[in-house]
Amino acid sequence: MNVGALLSFLLVTIFVALISWYKTRRENLQTAAGLFFANRNLGFLVVGGALFFTNISAVQFIGENELVYTNNMSVMAWGLSSVFAMLLVSEFIMPVYLRSGISTTPDFLEERYDTGTKRFVSVIFLVSYIVNMLPSVLYSGAISFNGLFRVSETLHIDYWVTIWILVWLIGFIGCLYTILGGLKAVAISDTVLGVGMFAGGILLPYAALKYLGHGSAGTGLDILLASRRDHFNAIGGPQDAVPFPTIFTGMFLVNLYYWGTEQYIVQQALASRSLAESQKGIAVASVGKIISPLLLNIPGLIAVLLYPHLTNTAEVFPKIVSDVCSPMLTGFIAAITFGAALTTFNAGLNSTSTLFVLNLYKPFKAWRQEAVSERQLVRVSRRFELLVCLLAMIIAPFIVFAQQGLYTYIQMVSGLFSVPIFTILFLGLVHKRMPAIAAKMGLTFFILTYSIAQFVVDTGLHFLHVLSILFVATVLLMLGVAAIAPRKEPFVQQWNNVVDLQPWKQRHIYTVLLLLAMVALFVIFSPLGLAK
Template sequence: MNVGALLSFLLVTILVAVISWYKTRNENLQTAAGLFFANRNLGFLVVGGALFFTNISAVQFIGENELVYTNNMSVMAWGLSSVFAMLLVSEFIMPVYLRSGISTTPDFLEERYDTGTKRFVSVIFLVSYIVNMLPSVLYSGAVTFNGLFRVSETLHIGYWPTIWLLVWIIGLVGSLYTILGGLKAVAISDTVLGVGMFAGGILLPYAALKYLGHGSVGTGIDMLLAAKRDHFNAIGKAHDSVPFGTIFTGMFLVNLYYWGTEQYIVQQALASRSLAESQKGIAVACAGKIISPLLLNIPGLIAVQLYTHMDNTAEVFPKIVSDVSSPVLTGFIAAITFGAALTTFNAGLNSTSTLFVLNLYRPYKAWRQQEVGERQLISVSKRFEMLVCLLAMIIAPFIAFAQQGLYTYIQKVSGLFSVPIFTILLVGLLHKRMPAIAAKIGLIFFITTYAVSQLLVDTGLHFLHVLAILFVLTVLLMLVVGAMYPRKEPFVQQWNNVVDLQPWKRRHLYTVLLLLAMIALFVVFSPLVLAE
């Protein structure tokens, strides 16, 4: 383990923690609004940084670079295509949420359907976080840290015990961070780390190209462009990790769900001080998605030229960082990826306690006719976070046995929970007489059939196409049920806004600019330009 890299890592990590502590030292964390929503007072830069870096975790650093190395740049579509979905959420869904003054996305489903739907969806969210989202963040963080600092070699222990050790270290540090700092500490950390990621996104490809060119960046670029140009292609074919057609089917639905319904993402935007600040923050996060391939994809592209064979392709990113970077840059990148794992894990933990305490625990106490004070809610939320953290740390190491790579595994499993929830949300918004029974039947049908298609029956279709087909079938099923048992009165949204709802005046201009940048990147990484 290089001492210089370790010192650099510790310096950056401590600096981020100190900045977060300083910015949140006067926050009141003894109320639900303070702990879960930063007292709904976040500005657009903090909202944007929080949205972007909560989305970016070690999962992306590891998983996307691995898929670029083993396949091509088609995996870039996950991040780039989400820009369009984010802008749609900013324009059409976020005003609905802020107008309702909701605390969680299931709150809106309760308003639109009934309490049973809210509880059903809350449980789905919790299961998704415990078995998929939180463990995958811990595992990818452990893989990155071990690859950068060669922990298993330094401690002279096997790979499997090392992953267990690092998963538990990250999990315990992350849980303490969330419990002591609340959502605002997470948001401040995300903003600082976002700046660091931008710097790393310039420095790492520069160092890698210089290493590839034996001291010359220009030579490195020439060598990169001289061979294996098929890896540059972001227009995925049917056999690629992300076929281009899936962008317009299941991927579009997953992105709409993620940015418009996923609790740990939406919670960041709900903490903004106004609709305009929320929309500006989403635009900032979109800009981050445009530049993110610098760290999430380009290193994997360069690794294709550096390594002809790797036994464990999940270690592509940490290997190229440790091989091409100075000790200071290695420590800096390690701090960014470690911070990415922590902040996403922290945001997920914060959201699990939000969902449990506000949607399950407090209603249960009210049903028992027992009063619950703010202090008791905070105490229960912190104990629940520790329980969830423990379960996630136990599950995380077993992801090492996942087939088809880490990133594909995560997206496949998340489809079990994501698109079904978005489906009933969308139908509920568009069909004012859709009854609650239709939402419940739709959820059960979608989850069951998707599980069968992925676990028991080989459909021969990409899982994203399966999601799109099931989306259409579920909508049709809900329409049939809605025609048979329509609501007596059409749904009318109640206004309960707690922030200013004046929209951002310049949002349409920036929407056009961001969409043009998104399209331009797809063109550059296509047979028209680089992938000749």
């Protein structure tokens, strides 16, 4: 373990923590609004940084570079195609949420359908976070940290034991961070780390190309462009990690769900001080998604030439960082990766307690006609966060047994929870007489059939195509129920906004520019560009 790299890591990590503490030291965290929503006072830069870096975790650093190494640049589509979904959410879904003044996305489903639907979806969210999202973040963070600092080699302990130790270390620090700082601490650290990631996105590829070119980045670039051009292709074929047609089917649905419904993402935008700030923040996050392949994909591309016969492909990213970077840069990249794991875990933990306290615990107390104070809600929230953290830390190490690769595993399992929720949200918005029973039947049908298609019966189809087929089937089922037993009165949204709802006037100009940049990157990494 290099002392310079460790020192650099500690300095950057402590620096981010100090900025977060300084910016939140006067925040009132003894109320639900302060703990969960930063008192709804975040500006667009903080919202954008929080959205972007909450989405980016060590999962992406490890998983996407691994898939580029083993496959090609088609995995880039996950991040790049999400720009379109983010802009749709900004224009059509975020105004609906802010107009309602909701605290969680299930709150809107309660307004649209009924309390039973809200509880059903809240439980789905909680299960998803506890068994999939939070453990995956901890596991990928542990892999990255071990690879960058060679912890198992330095301490001469078993790899499996090392993962357990690092998972619990990250989980403990993340839990402490969330409990003491609330959402604003997460958002501030996300913004600072986002700036650091852009710097790393330039420095790491440069260092890797210089290493490949034996001291000359230009020579390294020439070698890269002259070899293995098939790996440059982002237009995936049927056997690739992301077949190109899936961008327009299941991936589109997953991205719409993620940016428009996923609680730990939406919560960042709900904390903005106005609709305009929220929309600007989403645009900032979109810029981040367009730049992110520099750090999430390009290192994996270079690693194809540096390590042609790597056995443990999950080690691609940490290996290239530790091999090509100076100790100071290694520590800097390690701090960014560690921060990515930490902030995504923190945001997920914060949202998990938000869902439990506001959607399950508080209504339960009201049903029992028991008064509950703000201080009591905060206390219960922190205890629940501790419980969830322990469960996630126990589950995380067992992800090592996933056969499909970390990133594919995460996306496949998340489909079990994500698209069914988006389906009932979508129909609730476009069909004013869709009844609550249709939403419950749709959720149950989708979850059961997707579970069978992925874990019992081999359909032979890519899981993203399965998601799109089940989306259509669920829509038809719900439309059939609505035709037989429609809602008595058409749904009319109640205005209960708590922030200014004036939209961002220049949003359409930036929407066009962002979409053009997205398309341009697909063209560059295609047979029409670098992959020819």
